[in-house]
Amino acid sequence: MFALIDCNNFYVSCERVFNPALCNWPVVVLSNNDGCIISRSQEAKALGLPMGAPVFKHRQLLEKHQVVMFSPNFALYGDMSSRVMNTLGDLLPDIEIYSIDEAFADLHGFGRFSLQELARTVRDTIRKHTGIPVSVGIGATKTLAKVANHLAKKQARYRGVCVLDDELKTVEALQGVPIEEVWGIGRAYARRLHAQEVHTALDFAMLEPDLVRRQMHITGARVHHELRGNSCLPLEQVRPAKKSICTSRSFGRKVTGLEELENAVGSFAAKCAVKLRKEDLYAGLVKVFVHTDAFDRQGKYYRGSRTAALPVITRSTFGIVQYALAILHVIFREGYAYQKAGVILDGLTNASPECVTPSLFGEYDGSRDDDAKVMHALDAVNGRYGSGTLRLAIESQRGWKQRMEKLSPRYTTRWEDIIEVRG
DNA sequence: TCTGGGGTCCTAGGACCC
């Protein structure tokens, strides 16, 4: 059996831990740039605020009900996530951290315990240790655990715990879950399935396997298999190495000048390099993209992107920034109002550069010993005194910076922000 | 008139996830 432990309204719940007055009040967390709604409390969902909706379209509703809004505080959410996962890891030996707010657990060996009681213990302990409410779903496969979790959240009678431990319960559960709610069935497949009169997870499970394989390829066939109780997605306890690293942002206002774009792209490239070293990897390819506002039907539209192969794999901020800027110069067009830019590192490897053939023509070589030492010093200083303490000059101008008007304090990761309790 | 067979690698695009 597998369990899926999923935090309820995670980002909102994190804010509430340090602001309990917000419990029972409609609360939302916004995306970067304060643009969209990306987490909603139960009360906010009840008002009809959709997930992912742009704030400006729901301004009236938000104001009328005095919905409390937060800019995203990822430093806080990341730290709260590791507290939840640490507590979970103490309770269950085999877990896979699937996302910032979810983990799977393999329950083999727990056969002689009541899974209901086990799930309750997990839920109560995480709540007690971290303040975060979670739901627990248990089923014979990961996909069925997801279905169970969905029911645990949606139907009050489960009180946050749903265990599908026999066929009858499983079939009943599948009947109650719309096909679009199934893990692995997105918008496109859901639309096609509805057109074929497949509306629930049970309808889908009853289809001919060959038909599913043909229409939905191997990924769809796996979902189908798993819903029928045959496990084909194993627990992945070790996180696989990253295959790409991306840093991108929408701008706080439109950017037209090359110099400002250089500041943005340079900053994103430098951020990518830091992530790269944190993952202990080297990059082989750098990609840069810029584009104008896709929603703006009036303005001139342009999107440009190029990938450059680095002559030698590197993890140096200098090398990566240098290449990113060179690409930017190639794709930049005068006379456009840019809305977003990003840098993507690809061709990632953990091989050390000494094992790789160096460039015949002596272009920039990120494996140079002095660069490695500088990067080491850079990361050490920023690790100790805060990121951005030491940075390249190009990272300094930040007129394009995003709106973040409702940011909460970093309660758990910054001394100045720690909560004060008065007696 | 008649033109093989067996591969690999790369990229773009689509679909999905949180």
Add this chain to the structure above:
DNA sequence: TCTGGGGTCCTAGGACCC
């Protein structure tokens, strides 16, 4: 006026190899 960010996997098709 105002619409996020960061990922993965799969497939088809093109280009190339011998």
